[in-house]
Amino acid sequence: MPKPVRLFISSAPEDAALRAEVEVHLRPIERIGLIEVWHDDRIAAGGEPAAEARAQIEAAEVVVLLVSPAFLASDRHFDEEAARALARRAAGEVVVVPVPVRPCDWGWTEFGKLAPLPEGGRPVEGWTVRDEAWTEVVRGLRAVVEGVMSRRAAPGGRSALAAGLPPAELCIGRGLEVEATVAALVREPPGRVLLLGAAGVGKSTVSLAVLHRPEVVARFGERRFFVRLDAAPDAESAAVALAGALRVPSGPDLWQRAMSFLAAGPAVLVLDNLETPWDGDDQPGTEALLAELAAVPHLSLMASVRGAGRPGRVTWNSPIELRPLRRAEAEAVFCAIAGEEHRSKPALSALLSLMEGIPLAIALLAHATHGNDLINLKDEWEARRTAVLERDGGAHDRLRSWKASLELSIGSPRMTAGARRLLSVLAVLPDGIAQRDLAVLLPGMGPAAARALAQVGLAYFEGGRLKMLSPVREYVAAEYPPIVEDLGRAMEHYEDLTCTLGPVPGSRGGTEAAARLAPETANLDSVIRRGLTEVEAGRWIDAAAALTNFARFSGHAASLPLGRALEVAQRTGDGRREALCAQSLGDVALSRSQHDEARARYQQALPLYRQVGDVFGEADCIKSLGDIALRRSQHDEARTRYQQALPLYRQVGDVLGEADCIKSLGDIAVRRSQHDEARARYQQALPLYRQVGDVLGEADCIKRLGNLALLRAQHDEARTRYQEVLPLYRQVGDVRGEANCIKSLGDIALKRSQHDEARARYQEALWLYRQVGAVLGEANCIQSLGHVARERSMHDEAKARYQEALPLYRQVGSVLGEADCIKSVGDIALERSQHDEARARYQEVLPLYRQVGSVRGEANCIKSVGDIALERSQHDEARARYQEALPLYRQLGSVHGEANCIKSLGDIALERSQYDEARARYQEALPLHRQVGSVRGEADCIRRLGEIAQAHRDASAARARYEEALALYQRIPEPCSIGRTHHRLATIAPDAATQRQHVEAARSAWQRIDRTDLIARLDQDFPS
Secondary structure, eight states: OOOOEEEEEEOOGGGHHHHHHHHHHHHHHHHTTSEEEEOGGGOOTTOOHHHHHHHHHHHOSEEEEEEOHHHHHOIIIIIIIIHHHHHHHHTTSOEEEEEEOSOOOOTTSGGGGSOOSSTTOOOGGGSSSHHHHHHHHHHHHHHHHHHHHHHHSOSSSGGGOSTTOOOOOOOOSOHHHHHHHHHHHHSSSOOEEEEEEOTTSSHHHHHHHHHTSHHHHHHHTTOEEEEEOTTOOSHHHHHHHHHHHTTOOSSTTHHHHHHHHHHTSOEEEEEETTHHHHTSTTHHHHHHHHHHHHTSTTEEEEEEEEBTOOOSSSOOOSOEEOOOOOHHHHHHHHHHHHOGGGTTOHHHHHHHHHHTTOHHHHHHHHHTTTTSOHHHHHHHHHHHGGGGSBOTTOTTOTTTBHHHHHHHHHTOTTOOHHHHHHHHHHTTOTTOEEGGGHHHHSTTTHHHHHHHHHHTTSOEEETTEEEOOHHHHHHHHHHSOOOHHHHHHHHHHHHHHHHHHTTOTTSTTHHHHHHHHGGGHHHHHHHHHHHTTSSOOHHHHHHHHHTHHHHHHHOOOTTHHHHHHHHHHHHHTOHHHHHHHHHHHHHHHHHTTOHHHHHHHHHHHHHHHHHHTOHHHHHHHHHHHHHHHHHTTOHHHHHHHHHHHHHHHHHTTOHHHHHHHHHHHHHHHHHTTOHHHHHHHHHHHHHHHHHTTOHHHHHHHHHHHHHHHHHTTOHHHHHHHHHHHHHHHHHHTOHHHHHHHHHHHHHHHHHTTOHHHHHHHHHHHHHHHHHHTOHHHHHHHHHHHHHHHHHTTOHHHHHHHHHHHHHHHHHHTOHHHHHHHHHHHHHHHHHTTOHHHHHHHHHHHHHHHHHTTOHHHHHHHHHHHHHHHHHTTOHHHHHHHHHHHHHHHHHHTOHHHHHHHHHHHHHHHHHTTOHHHHHHHHHHHHHHHHHHTOHHHHHHHHHHHHHHHHHTTOHHHHHHHHHHHHHHHHHTTOHHHHHHHHHHHHHTOSSHHHHHHHHHHHHHHHHHTTOHHHHHHHHHHSOO
16 A cells, blocks of 8 residues: 655644635545644643644645635734745645635735635635545545645556556546456456546546555465556457466467466456457447457456446446546646646646546646747637647557547547537537527437537536537537538527627526526527627627627627627727627626726717717716726716716606616615615605616615625614515526625624524625625625624634725725725724724824715714723713714614714713712613624623622622623623623632633633733732
8 A cells, every 4th residue: 555645734723624624624535644744732731833834745745735814914824824834835855735714815925826625716614515525625635635645656566467567557536446446346246337538538548557566466476457448449359468467379269268268267357448358340249259258257347438338248236437637637637748837837727628637638638748838828729720630750649649649539430420510519519508499400300410419528518518628629620510500500690699699687587597508609699699790790789799698697708709790890890889788797797896997988989879870888887887986986976977978868758777777876875875865766766777677686675685784773664675686686587786785784693693593605605706796795795704803812814804895895995985994994903902002093093984975984983983082981081072973864764883982971971980880871872782783882882781780898899790791792602702791700700710710711701802901900910
């Protein structure tokens, strides 16, 4: 058994629970001896962590970095462990794999250039089912480990002892298949294994890997035989090839002597490319030969077959079907041949994506890098395509030429005339063909032709579609173009699909339309681009524009043909279609928060619409320019645009456009805290949307009314509104609207201190925003996750979230979002008693809030400046600030803000020992906090009432208040306040043992959030 690969896990202490999860998932492959895992918790008692970690990193063959805000903030893990691992990687000594476990900005790091697991870099915490994420991680790590084992294995050795047996080849990513095959072959009675797969998928490689496995060597010794049958067209030729592999001398009774040789003792026989004789003219003869072999005692039999066919007269074990390699496995194969210096290069990622995990294509591509450069190889691929996939002198060798390998399948007797026609059509459709469309695209023969293609391994069925791998498609498209009749039928079919369903997303039936179009995205792009080259290009320009709503609401890159369509419209002088394409590109850019691009497109379209007298198009462009201004907090410009567009919509009788303008005027009122006006606008627009049956507009209005309820702390009404519209957004396929609702439900949970639910909602919404490229929504979610962390006194994580969101707000020009982030960083400074930094932050953002007319933001800043004054015992200034902020909160109907101001006025009275006034303030604030579900605010008031009781030497009443508050803090949980409450309870403990319990509980709570200042004060108050 080979020595296990040493795997080092580097993780911050804050991520211990996540590290424990991945360790559980790694344990099965550790148990079977593939890996030996090390991490901090495996340090022996008395060991020095940093020194032992350095030693383990030097011995490691794979280093896994669990990336999180805490990891990036840790000097030891980031500056020492990660840096040393990367240095060893540069020397070719170790493989480094980053695994993002919690959201953070890590793309700027050196390891940010490496391919992460799970593929795509989605943080593990962001997965709805974390076990699915860890499963992807472990699969990828297993591929890396197998690559390490393949590279460290010495050539030759015991496994090459069998006479005539070819040496083992590079075999990566096939561990499970090899293990299953070995288990079947070494058992009694002997197994009958059938290995299926497409051309180039690695059937021969797996077969040889099996024959060289130690268990197989130990069982069969030299009686291991590998027979190549790709040159044997019939049963007789196959028998001769078999006898040759067995080293049976030629002469009379050759077959009988070969059978006697096999029967002489335990043996294992592999028939490679069995489909060649089986597909030949004498299929019965080939099956008879197989039946004789299967009857030989103690003979383990294995055969590989291209495609999905299963030769008869043998009772095969469950067939093992080889699938394409995963991304990490494909990279491991490439780098094992071309060199580790290519790993994680962007050019390599692009090239590997074109190979779609086919090992032969990847290996041939890797050989093409010898004496070459990846950038040049990419350019060569663009010019020569699959002609690159051929080694010198290998034009007729299926293992050295992609063309030779594919032609074996294309020339198969099972390829009917219909299969050849369908093959050519399939090659021009990158997404494959939906099975329900087969009969449309090839009438009378589609399903039968599809079956033939699957049987020979040139195509495969997956998810209700017939698909073709990219390297196969590239070769067929170049060598076997479709006939005119078949191509024309396919183009008409996809044009009809585009024009019928493309405009539907965003309206009733949008989800169903998006679901039908989504699997066809690349097909639609390919067909439209082909159509734009025709003389009658106008219809294809219209088809490209018809996909705009699909691109806007679903997040799919269906707008790709629009740029090309715009060029064609400009070249042909078609002003109306030029305007349509420019506007459509603007709509897609706006949906992805690309405001400068969107503005340029609308300004390009506007004069064209005026030139052709299209009032409707003119109004749409003006309104869209208003939408950009609104998102950038340029409220006066936005109002001007909407008021300019509104009469144009009324002029052409467009009720929907009129409703959109009115709703948007309501949005401006919300941002200026003019809630009554906003409500009136939404209530004015709502019946207009219902009049024209616009479900999306109706949903938007209802959601905005929910937002107003949330701003007034009317949480039950807000939740009802959001739950009412969520299915409407899903009905019309508006992913952004769905995400907005989910985020707002998270906002309610946060207001009610339901932190776990809030985090789950924000992470769910964040993934949706990123799916559709909604940068503003992404920023809002990240900021809200920062609020959750801050509520739990996890200040480092909170600050990292705010700093991650800030550049996103600036990217989209959201002054309000920018101001909120800066203020939140100030709040953290205030909670850490860094008063000067906090004041500077508040003074920085106050003019920003006033610039955009945000009364709420202004009130929050004023109150926070009061909090600084209170912490500095500047009571008169603090009172003035709270009294300035209080009417602003009441103006807004913000019960939460009002309650906080009243409580803070109580804090001033408490510090001045004005106990009666303080008690009155807390008792006034307490029901307000309960009204809005603010558990922390409620707990703070109760704890302060306990302090008043303690000041009056009523220990019993004080203890009852503290314990009541402690239970609330623990519900959230909020470690800082938990520690403070235990500290208070320690000062009035009835005995020394109880006091010690509270002191240690306070210490534990503060240690979790690294509050050494509070721990020092605790030690001073309660010396050991």
